[in-house]
Amino acid sequence: MSNPAKISLRNVHKAFGPKKVLQGVDLDVAPGESVAIIGGSGTGKSVTLKCVLGLLTPDQGSITVDGIDMTDASQAERDAMLAKTGMLFQGAALFDSLSVWENVAFGLIEGRGMKPRDARDVAIARLEDVGLGSDVANMSPASLSGGMQKRVGLARAIATEPEILFFDEPTTGIDPIMGDVINDLIVKCTRELGASAMTITHDMASARKIADRVAMLYQGKIIWDGPVSEIDTADNPYLQQFVAGDIEGPLELDLKHL
Numbered sequence: 001m002s003n004p005a006k007i008s009l010r011n012v013h014k015a016f017g018p019k020k021v022l023q024g025v026d027l028d029v030a031p032g033e034s035v036a037i038i039g040g041s042g043t044g045k046s047v048t049l050k051c052v053l054g055l056l057t058p059d060q061g062s063i064t065v066d067g068i069d070m071t072d073a074s075q076a077e078r079d080a081m082l083a084k085t086g087m088l089f090q091g092a093a094l095f096d097s098l099s100v101w102e103n104v105a106f107g108l109i110e111g112r113g114m115k116p117r118d119a120r121d122v123a124i125a126r127l128e129d130v131g132l133g134s135d136v137a138n139m140s141p142a143s144l145s146g147g148m149q150k151r152v153g154l155a156r157a158i159a160t161e162p163e164i165l166f167f168d169e170p171t172t173g174i175d176p177i178m179g180d181v182i183n184d185l186i187v188k189c190t191r192e193l194g195a196s197a198m199t200i201t202h203d204m205a206s207a208r209k210i211a212d213r214v215a216m217l218y219q220g221k222i223i224w225d226g227p228v229s230e231i232d233t234a235d236n237p238y239l240q241q242f243v244a245g246d247i248e249g250p251l252e253l254d255l256k257h258l
């Protein structure tokens with residue numbers, strides 16, 4: 001391959017006891033590409049992301065980042081991968097014991113050894129990038145609205161100028177208008193960094209906006225993978241049911257396991 005994938009999953013399997021969640025996931029994210037993994041509740045989107053982040057170990061298969069297999073990487077290789085990674089967590093996951101700017105600057109001070117005064121300036125610039133003024137810098141995250149917390153989480157994710165960004169359900173828990181603001185900011189920040197991005201979401205509006213390419217996870221496999229421009233016309237009944245949000249169709253809802 002002339003342009004090797006930034007992130008590559010090959011035949012990834014993960015089970016919990018008898019429950020086979022991932023059953024041979026294959027997926028590539030090219031350098032500078034934004035890929036959204038879509039799928040219903042309980043299909044294994046979070047498990048996939050956790051495997052890539054090294055929080056779960058796959059039972060089988062490989063996950064390479066910049067050509068290094070993370071499934072048998074050394075701690076130093078894992079740390080190097082995380083150092084070039086930014087992550088926006090589902091609930092923003094800010095530290096309430098730290099101020100907003102300290103949250104944004106955390107990776108710069110703890111990871112990069114930047115002096116707090118310099119890191120504060122960078123944090124305030126990143127807050128501006130996501131539309132927040134310096135007036136919020138000294139506030140506690142707990143005093144901010146959900147949408148503002150997401151934006152602080154995004155400012156933190158981009159603070160170290162990572163090569164790879166992970167977005168975990170970025171629009172969950174906020175209203176659709178703020179969700180759209182977050183989507184626009186994600187696109188802007190990812191493009192400005194030239195980062196590769198992997199987003200897990202069940203929000204099609206978000207996937208349409210954020211992603212260059214969409215991969216649909218169902219019954220442990222990627223059952224469709226293609227450009228976002230093709231999701232409405234692709235000849236795949238599972239994808240079409242999910243995109244339309246129809247109750248009737250080939251997708252089976254296993255309510256016992258959701």
Ligand SMILES: Nc1ncnc2c1ncn2[C@@H]1O[C@H](COP(=O)(O)OP(=O)(O)OP(=O)(O)O)[C@@H](O)[C@H]1O
Nearest residue numbers: 016021039040041042043044045046047048202257
């Ligand atoms: N640590 C674990 N132990 C046992 N089962 C788990 C564990 N983590 C996930 N699962 C199971 O794996 C399945 C997939 O879960 P996962 O959280 O990846 O789904 P998801 O696609 O992210 O769903 P949602 O959109 O609802 O967050 C679920 O049935 C879940 O209960």
